[in-house]
Amino acid sequence: MLKPGATIGILGGGQLGRMVASAAARLGFDAHIYTDEEDSPASRVAARTTVASFDDEAALANFAAVVDVVTTEFENVPAHSAEALVASGALVRPGANALAIAQDRVLEKRFLNEAGVATTPYAAIESLGDLEAALQGVTPPAILKTRRMGYDGKGQARLASTDDATPAWEAIGAQPAILEAMVPFEREISVIAARGADGSFAAFDPPDNTHESGILRVSRAPSTLPPHILEDAIAATRRVADALDYVGVLTVEFFVLRDGRLLANEMAPRVHNSGHWTEAACVTSQFEQHVRAIAGWPLGPTDRFARAEMHNLIGADMDDVPALIADPDVRLTLYGKRETRDGRKMGHFTRLVR
């Protein structure tokens, strides 16, 4: 169990790292950010920052030597960086196995299925020939995604028919990919849960999520789905966490089909955009929960004391800030990004419904 005053190392300098760093500080920890970006959002709320490449093994070793635990705010930390940290004696939570699986969509689907969690039909694609063959089994409409490094709808192409194979393959840059069937789902939900170092487990109430252009727009908690479906989703998430011997907050996104069947869409080995409302509506936020877990502390309560609706502020949504700060039911969080760009997540707000 880390003592107050210990240092939480965070790989990545974005908004998730920023919010984890603030939560760590509230519990008396120092945050130390490792990022390749100068003046990152997270570094501006952290005690210390190392600006270095994720390939810089000397910098990673120095980082490992001065922090008490290392966590990540994004799943695309190079596997060799996480391994270099472990080799330097760092306690990495969640572990390198969770990162390796989450950063490869094929490994992820395979792992989920092996953990007894259903997913959409898929096929691993290494070439245009693979894609053409796979389209016989995974029939369009389908979506082709790069195996690695995709997020927020980037690195994806839709296929309406088998004729789209070549343009889709070119659109994603002709690289290792996964072909996924587009299932006619009724709802998207996510489970934001934590597993403690002692194997304890706690989930927040799963929210209903709405995406636009591949980017999360709104999460509404709690989901209005029947409780037994939500319990199934939480149980599936627990199987995933246990199978990984996971420590920290883990998120699994699910499609819910008309018949109530759940298909896991993807997992994120970290706090998640669809859990930001927990900061406004729960005693323990997902950020504090993650810090508690990786520090070896007991997990906090996940009770929700209000209904909550979290909206992302993307690009020009920043123009809404003057109206939002005058709205008494809104709790606003901005990420301190210097430049507003189309499609860029600039902040979010949570509206409490009491």
Next chain:
Amino acid sequence: MLKPGATIGILGGGQLGRMVASAAARLGFDAHIYTDEEDSPASRVAARTTVASFDDEAALANFAAVVDVVTTEFENVPAHSAEALVASGALVRPGANALAIAQDRVLEKRFLNEAGVATTPYAAIESLGDLEAALQGVTPPAILKTRRMGYDGKGQARLASTDDATPAWEAIGAQPAILEAMVPFEREISVIAARGADGSFAAFDPPDNTHESGILRVSRAPSTLPPHILEDAIAATRRVADALDYVGVLTVEFFVLRDGRLLANEMAPRVHNSGHWTEAACVTSQFEQHVRAIAGWPLGPTDRFARAEMHNLIGADMDDVPALIADPDVRLTLYGKRETRDGRKMGHFTRLVR
């Protein structure tokens, strides 16, 4: 109205500055701490820190040049420092007038009385002779306090009888002082309120406060006093804020006598220990409220969604942390102080009563 991305300058590096800096970051501001202490609690959650003496006029001028507004986390900022900042063109909120009054117990009592707010009987003391003479009017039991630089019960001596004049005068270091009658109060409450740049005003529900050895131990919100007394206390606080043309969070502590009469004890031109529960029990915390006010933003709602009990963690109370983090009704905040010392405020926790 400051835009997100602007810089909030904070004079002082303690826990209040730390919590204001974190609230500023959540609203998208950068915090810049000015402190004479290396590795201060506030600097570890702030984007930038200047470590310099409050007498360093060049450092103050540089600070004024790079921040968009300056605020203070303690009232004992030297008046000449605040004036140097104003002379350098800084927007200082609250203004130097509020600091000057709050840091001199005699000016403070006089100002409160002039604003129509009753206080305990008092006398200004410059010498042992003054003290002996004053004890004829302000009859013991009484308390002798240094005019300046006292906090948490420091720089105070009690007088049980007129015989205690010489030892009390020596105990406080034979310096300019105030003699205050010790009134037999039933209750201590505080009003934590904010006045916006547009003159708007909002108060949190006043808590009941319990002190030990001159240090706040517990604040319970809301106070169980009849509403009309609390409304009177809030109205008195508003008169104080208006008289100062105040911008920011202002706290006034009151004694409540058996007959319901209110006597202002002291004012603090800043967020206050007795308002820490707002972080756990209100949509807008006192820290966010202060940032909103000094940024020229609209004040946030002060609604309380739970009863709350805030306990300070002082010195060896830190031994309670393992039990506290396992308690599901507790929200813990630690200040990141490197060393635990007797009488030192190390953190606090809020227990929500729902």
